[in-house]
Amino acid sequence: MRGKAIAFILALALIMPAIAFNGRNNLKIFNEKKELINEPQNVTVVVDIKRIRSHDLQNNKIYFKIYIDDEESQWWDQVFEGMDIWFEWPMAFKQVKYEENKVIPIRIEVWKKGIVDELCDISQDKGDYLYGKALKLFFNLTTGEWYGDDYLGDENGYGHSTGYEDGDYCQNDYEIWFDIYEWGEDGDRMTYWEKIKYGLNTSRDYSNVDIDGDGIPCDWEDKYGYNPVVPEEHIHLDPDEDGLDNIEEWETSRWLSDPFAQDIFIEVDFMKAKYPWQEDYTLPKESQYMICDAFIKHNITVHFDDGSMGGGGDLIPYDEGMDSKDLMAARMKYFLRGDPNYWRKGVFHYAIICSQIEWYWRPAGGRMFYTDSFVVGAQYVRNWLWSIKLQGSDYITAMASVFMHELGHNLGLFAFDGIDNESTRFPWQRGYWLWAPYKSCMNYRYVFKLVDYSNGDDKEYDQNDWAKLDLRRFDEDWWR
Template sequence: MVSKKILSVMILFVMVVPVGITTNFLNISGNDVPLTMEQKSRQAVGDVPPDNVTIVVDVMRLRTMTVNCDDPGLYFKIFINGENSVWMDQVYNGKDIWFEWPTAAATIPYDVNKTVIIQIEVWEEERGQDIQCDLSKEKGPYEGGKTITIFYDLKRGEWTGDDYLKDGNGYGHCSGFEDGNEDENDCEIWFDIYQWGDSGWWGNEDRLTYWEKVHVYGLNGSKNYGNVDFNGDGIPIEWEDKYGFDPFAESNASEQDPDNDGLTNYEEYETSKWFSDPFAQDIFVEVDGMQAKHPWEKPYTLPKESQNMICNPFARHNITLHIDDGNL
């Protein structure tokens, strides 16, 4: 009778213990690896890496430089890992176009060791055959010399390639003038690249990647820190992180002027909605106009075509001229 009791206890032990053990393991690539205390605590609050992320290419402004048509029809081709990922096949008319919504996106598995290849093209509609506009610093009359090619790091949310941080022309800013040839339907473009997690855009307004939050800043990877100023310098974490400043540093980066354009970092942040860059020179000019004498007359303002022409000589030297005619 005693031996039967011992046997039943042993059987119960064999059946129960493995269940308790497996709850302390995380399956990674098919291998059972013990969870660290940090991983256990993050699981407890629901802070786990996303299964997928959506890579967003957000084109904010497109300005023609040597496109001859008075009212060109322009459209995008944006490839993310080889797939054309433009949300809407739309033609935009004008020589200086500002956009309200992201242009392209693609959802991919979340793997911090992967690099995403992004290519941005702008085309002008023409009867018979459309013409590709030049956006790139690369030389050549064909697609390779006109397309922007970007290598986006899923881990840090940074990119290199035809555009990179501190390249002298602005992070997320490319110009067809950079190759020295101004006769290739040249345009300049301002854009941003970031990623959304499983929760969508509203869960990542701070632009930080999950890996950055957890491994660089020691934050909750699933929490949104948009507009949070951790070091009290008046600049939120998303701007400082994007441009390589430490958002937790005690030193006051807001008073620095690394590009020597007369704008402090705080002023660069304040004017960032017009794409100011702390490592590329910006000039802001206010132009006053006059109201017309009679209601049927147009007001006396600097024509947009003239503004476009004035900006080009500055663009040749990687300087962005911002003309405030009352619409900035």
């Protein structure tokens, strides 16, 4: 992979002089330094696949076909394997002739290897074959923006698409993150013509420059439709109402957040097993992906940090039964790093996967112990695994369900009689049948079995949990 990446860079280095020097016409314009410069005649359009994730929880083998201006343009043909794959280098590029506001068609296809290769669904469109499954986009060479199956302001995110958007969940669905930009000598994503419009130096790299002093670099502001030379009060802007202001959205953009699409970040720490030969208490990747799948159907992207983002994945020493004091001490040590004002507070939720917890002097499967924090007792789930299997569920599903239940409390799901109702646990209880329409993991009848909140389809004894989520609530500095 590294050799191919080096070859990719060398290839771009060879074509860039033609773009930067040989391909200029006689149009004369001035930059902010009053230097006379000429407009490029050709530009290189780059399609950069950031990440792709399977919705079927399988380690499939996949490959890409990427068409730029109707020509297959991926730099290398390679098969990738895994449920969740991150990419380090751009996937495809093509040099095209520049014309003002010229639109370049781009098509991204994902194929699953098999006896007969199958086209995967990454499009919001319904239907089979290319129209309903491939991602069809149109890139403007002047503005550097694209539209089509994905666009700026898309509630699912700009540069983010999933086959779930069409409502059909059985089409080899994948979730994909990507970027499209013009490769230039300057190193940032702003086009030559955008820099002219903003009065910027066309040869300077503004990717990490905050020229208007509002706390966010020009590149990010330009990508998401803000003027990079006009200050904004980004610390007070939260257009998607997910509890992350624009400064925090920029800080988390390395993990693919979006200021106009709701994101939830969760740092997860684990607990060592009691004995060396036992399995540590963790949250399985498959459980994480089940939770992600439930939320993305409602255009909410969940990001787990189990060590991949530099914060989670700590192994807390074994504790037979964590009480409130233990939990708060762990939160301060492992999540806040001993600093009550640590930057992750108000950005990440915090979860601990431990052995068991004590709740009103009895073991429990989980609990919320602060507005941004909750705990799941994995040993408690293991102890009840025999019953869980008799109900047609399994450990992966049960852990995802309990985790999502406690996360629901972090997101404000409390004030409803079907939530945490002790009379709904067993078939011999009246509440078990009375609250059956409330198909939510917040209902004890369905916890361990269902990884979803209710959509409120039933009029009685039901509520729309998804409509009542408050993603900003965890950021409040209070506790009851």
